[in-house]
Amino acid sequence: MTITEDTRLQDATTPAALPADAEELARMRRRRAEKIGQWLLPTLVVLLSLVAWDRIVVINEIPHYILPRPGLVAKTLVEDWPILFDSLLVTLQITMGALAIAVLGGVGLAVLFTQSRWIEMSFFPYAVILQVTPIVSVAPLIFIYVDSKIAGLLICAWIVAFFPILSNTTLGLRSADHNLRDLFNVYGATRWQRLRFLQLPSALPYFLGGLRIAGGLSLIGAVVAEYVAGTGGIGSGLAFRILEAGYRLNIPRMFAALLLIALTGIVIFASLSFLSHMLLRKWHESAIKRET
Amino acid sequence: MTALAASRASADAGARPPLLSVSHVDKVFGRDVVALSDMNLEVGQGDFISLLGPSGCGKSTALRLIAGLSHPSSGTIRWAQERKDGDLSVVLQEPTLMPWATVAQNVFLPFRLQGRRYRAVRDEILEALKLVGLEKFQNAYPRELSGGMKMRVSIARALVTRPRLMLMDEPFAALDEITRFKLNNDILAMREKIGCTVIFVTHSVFESVFLSDRIVIMAARPGRVIRELAVAEPYPRSEAFRTSPDYAAQCRAASEALKEAMGAHDDH
Numbered sequence: 001m002t003i004t005e006d007t008r009l010q011d012a013t014t015p016a017a018l019p020a021d022a023e024e025l026a027r028m029r030r031r032r033a034e035k036i037g038q039w040l041l042p043t044l045v046v047l048l049s050l051v052a053w054d055r056i057v058v059i060n061e062i063p064h065y066i067l068p069r070p071g072l073v074a075k076t077l078v079e080d081w082p083i084l085f086d087s088l089l090v091t092l093q094i095t096m097g098a099l100a101i102a103v104l105g106g107v108g109l110a111v112l113f114t115q116s117r118w119i120e121m122s123f124f125p126y127a128v129i130l131q132v133t134p135i136v137s138v139a140p141l142i143f144i145y146v147d148s149k150i151a152g153l154l155i156c157a158w159i160v161a162f163f164p165i166l167s168n169t170t171l172g173l174r175s176a177d178h179n180l181r182d183l184f185n186v187y188g189a190t191r192w193q194r195l196r197f198l199q200l201p202s203a204l205p206y207f208l209g210g211l212r213i214a215g216g217l218s219l220i221g222a223v224v225a226e227y228v229a230g231t232g233g234i235g236s237g238l239a240f241r242i243l244e245a246g247y248r249l250n251i252p253r254m255f256a257a258l259l260l261i262a263l264t265g266i267v268i269f270a271s272l273s274f275l276s277h278m279l280l281r282k283w284h285e286s287a288i289k290r291e292t
Numbered sequence: 293m294t295a296l297a298a299s300r301a302s303a304d305a306g307a308r309p310p311l312l313s314v315s316h317v318d319k320v321f322g323r324d325v326v327a328l329s330d331m332n333l334e335v336g337q338g339d340f341i342s343l344l345g346p347s348g349c350g351k352s353t354a355l356r357l358i359a360g361l362s363h364p365s366s367g368t369i370r371w372a373q374e375r376k377d378g379d380l381s382v383v384l385q386e387p388t389l390m391p392w393a394t395v396a397q398n399v400f401l402p403f404r405l406q407g408r409r410y411r412a413v414r415d416e417i418l419e420a421l422k423l424v425g426l427e428k429f430q431n432a433y434p435r436e437l438s439g440g441m442k443m444r445v446s447i448a449r450a451l452v453t454r455p456r457l458m459l460m461d462e463p464f465a466a467l468d469e470i471t472r473f474k475l476n477n478d479i480l481a482m483r484e485k486i487g488c489t490v491i492f493v494t495h496s497v498f499e500s501v502f503l504s505d506r507i508v509i510m511a512a513r514p515g516r517v518i519r520e521l522a523v524a525e526p527y528p529r530s531e532a533f534r535t536s537p538d539y540a541a542q543c544r545a546a547s548e549a550l551k552e553a554m555g556a557h558d559d560h
Contacts, residue, residue, distance in 0.1 A: 177388065179384050179386050179388040180388055180390065182359075182361055182382075182384070183382065183384070183388055183401075184405065185360075185361055186359050186360065186361065186380065186381070186382050187381075187401070187402050187405040187406075188377065188405065189405045193404075193405055197390075197401075197404065197405075198390075201390065201392045201393075204392070282392075282433055283391045283392045283433050283434075283435060284391070284392075285435075288435070
């Protein structure tokens with residue numbers, strides 16, 4: 001008994017040796033142009049805006065304590081690097097710590113919720129309340145009741161970040177194929193086996209979607225909490241630098257710190273996207289490029 | 293002599309040794325939806341039984357009850373000998389593969405749920421894949437396979453534990469006719485090799501006559517067994533059977549019985 005009818009797998013991997021027709025050539029050209037444009041166009045936009053910014057400042061003779069020229073911002077970034085870098089590390093620490101707790105707490109709660117309907121009914125409303133209450137209004141209370149500033153910051157960032165992970169993972173754990181569930185039952189799977197081999201893998205794409213949102217949110221949470229906490233001294237993050245520079249009318253440094261926060265957000269998002277791609281590229285629709 | 297041939301020899305002498313008996317089983321959903329009413333079925337070792345009937349006749353419900361996925365409202369389903377791990381397997385209408393796992397990992401699933409290690413059962417997995425002709429694809433992911441190949445993986449997973457009873461719920465309904473014919477031939481060939489009992493749910497008269505030696509005809513509202521037909525043609529059956537006058541005659545008989553079943557429903 002041999003199989004001859006199924007050869008799609010081989011076909012997909014062998015490159016066509018035939019000359020491409022006009023339509024195909026046009027399509028290939030278009031794709032190449034798109035690939036270059038993807039990088040070139042945003043770069044051009046940035047460069048043009050920087051030039052425009054610079055010209056506006058010069059032509060209108062705006063003083064640097066109102067709006068600094070882009071060159072001055074870059075110079076400040078280099079000159080103040082030791083201060084800014086230390087602050088960046090503090091902010092990163094809070095962000096990463098909050099994200100880690102959000103992952104543990106979010107996934108842990110999601111697993112509990114899917115194991116017991118009663119637990120979910122009891123606690124889910126409070127998770128929602130925690131999510132919808134603006135963190136700026138809760139943060140001052142947290143800093144009253146929590147002595148350690150780092151702990152307070154972590155709690156604030158965690159509150160902001162954990163909900164997307166919780167709700168996405170809960171949804172994912174629930175979306176396991178019901179036929180597969182039946183199959184697991186026929187084979188006498190235990191609750192733990194069902195969780196480990198069926199529900200968690202099914203939830204992975206959902207979890208990673210939540211994680212990408214939570215990564216950005218934990219940075220926002222960390223920055224906002226720091227604004228509220230406000231005090232200086234050792235262990236001051238980027239948000240404190242922005243506040244401090246604002247009081248001293250050191251606008252170039254404000255811009256430099258702002259730039260660092262934005263870059264941090266981009267790096268977090270990009271690395272989580274990369275992680276997601278690496279984990280899903282073999283099997284999940286979202287990570288698969290179509291040939292045609 | 294294969295296990296199947298052995299059980300068949302005894303079948304020729306008289307009744308086959310029993311495997312499972314379904315007696316007076318009712319299944320009621322809610323308070324008043326009778327999905328299955330007073331079903332009786334003696335399953336012998338080596339039987340290939342088709343449950344044939346229109347939709348709503350309770351054939352899938354019967355299969356779920358036998359699989360233990362739900363329990364009868366009344367009546368009993370009893371195995372002649374105690375059922376052990378791996379004695380029962382199912383193939384559903386969908387291939388139902390785990391998209392995140394390779395073909396070999398998917399076939400490994402029944403063993404994994406028994407708590408066995410991959411290394412310990414690698415030979416069995418490879419053999420099951422050979423049986424369905426997919427040994428070259430053990431490291432492929434399901435999305436890379438065609439519909440027919442996915443179904444073969446699903447069958448390999450069902451065969452890997454060498455079950456005594458395999459339940460198949462319209463496994464080929466979603467496939468094109470060419471692939472379906474081929475899989476029909478293949479499923480008979482596989483059964484020659486490993487000799488398990490099969491209960492096969494279908495709504496195709498042709499499929500049921502080609503595959504099975506017993507056809508249980510069911511009717512709807514309430515789901516119930518109307519009658520049973522025997523297909524005398526001996527195994528192994530080949531493509532020649534599909535074109536023989538005998539096959540045509542059997543199909544006609546089954547169609548008429550089915551019509552009768554539908555008619556019985558119309559009288560209500």
